[in-house]
Every structure is written in structure tokens, then in C-alpha cells.
Amino acid sequence: MVYILIKLTLKIITNMKRNLLILALLFSSVALLAQENMVTLSGGYVFTNVEEVDENADGFRINGLYEYNPQGGRFAHGASLGYIRTTATNTVGAQTSEYTLTSFPLYYAPKVLFGKESIKGFIKGALGTHYSGYKRTGALGELDTWDFGFYGGASLGIMKSFKEKMFVNLEYEWAYLSNSAYRDGFVNSIMGGIGIKF
Numbered sequence: 001m002v003y004i005l006i007k008l009t010l011k012i013i014t015n016m017k018r019n020l021l022i023l024a025l026l027f028s029s030v031a032l033l034a035q036e037n038m039v040t041l042s043g044g045y046v047f048t049n050v051e052e053v054d055e056n057a058d059g060f061r062i063n064g065l066y067e068y069n070p071q072g073g074r075f076a077h078g079a080s081l082g083y084i085r086t087t088a089t090n091t092v093g094a095q096t097s098e099y100t101l102t103s104f105p106l107y108y109a110p111k112v113l114f115g116k117e118s119i120k121g122f123i124k125g126a127l128g129t130h131y132s133g134y135k136r137t138g139a140l141g142e143l144d145t146w147d148f149g150f151y152g153g154a155s156l157g158i159m160k161s162f163k164e165k166m167f168v169n170l171e172y173e174w175a176y177l178s179n180s181a182y183r184d185g186f187v188n189s190i191m192g193g194i195g196i197k198f
Helices: 002-033
Strands: 036-050 055-069 075-092 095-108 111-114 119-138 141-162 166-177 185-197
Touching: 036 075, 036 095, 036 166, 055 095, 055 185, 075 119, 075 185, 095 141, 095 166, 119 166, 141 185
Parallel strands: none
Antiparallel strands: 036 055, 036 185, 055 075, 075 095, 075 111, 095 119, 111 119, 119 141, 141 166, 166 185
């Protein structure tokens, strides 16, 4: 009799474990279905400073951003890859120098969303690396160098949704780029973009 009770108890415990595992998998699947993914392609105007000559440089930026938003909440995690190109001309007396700064930033972009319905504001961080080139041509000769460095910054923006799956955004980003091959610098970007949710 005791043997039968032990065997029955073990069978009940085994069934309970199996049922709990099924429930855990079911709830995990529901959470995965509730996530929201976003892809944004943006571009815009960039301005920076060529420190060694205290000259302003400007140009353009193209940026791609993939974001994962768990359960469509206030926080999103993103990965961004971009291309930045700025140029400047500096003239001192009879000598003119041309500067071209090119950068490929790759960074983690955490985002906090606020607001409701179709218009939302956001604050986004940037923490990663960049591969950048510095080219100077002029009367003193030519210098062309490339190097990796730290990329960090923050941005502030707004999103406007259209229908259910499309949106446009406008954002301002400030970033700091460090580099061992040439001087560190700040980059300011004003971008507009279009994105999809899936």
C-alpha cells in the first residue's frame, strides 16, 4: 500500500513539473509575441570642428538603426551603424588646406520613449566605437590616416506613427569621438528618418 502511495505521489509530482514547464514556455512565448522590433533609416546634416585649425566642418550623415522593444514598453535596445562625412577649408595667408573627415560609427543605442498614441518623444544614448579617417591636403603636403576609437553620445527626438507599422522621426544627436591618430572631436547631427515596426 505504501509503495502504491509513493508511486502515485511521484507520478503527480512528475505531471506537475511537466505542466509547470509547459506553462513557463507558454508565458515566454506570449512575451516574445508582445515584443516590437523597429528598423529606421535616417540621414541629415552634420557639423563639427577641426580642432587643430579651429575651423568648422559640415557635411552629411546616413544612419541605420535596429531596435528591440520588449513588450512594446518604454525602453528599447538598439544597434546602430552609420556613415558620416564632413569637409572644411582653411585659408591662412596664401596657404589653403582642405580637410575631409569620414567616420563609420557602430554603437549600442538604448532608448527611453515617452508619450502616448501616435506621437512619442525619446531620449537615446550611444555607446560604441568608430572607424574614422582624417585627410588634409594643401601647400604643406598631404596627410591621410585612419584609426579606431571610442564613440559616445546622446540624442533627443520625436516619432510620429502613421497607420500601425510606419513612422517618421526627427532627432538631434551630440557625440564625442576619441582617436589616437588625430585629435578628439565632437559631432552634432540633425537627422530625419523613416522606419517600420514589425
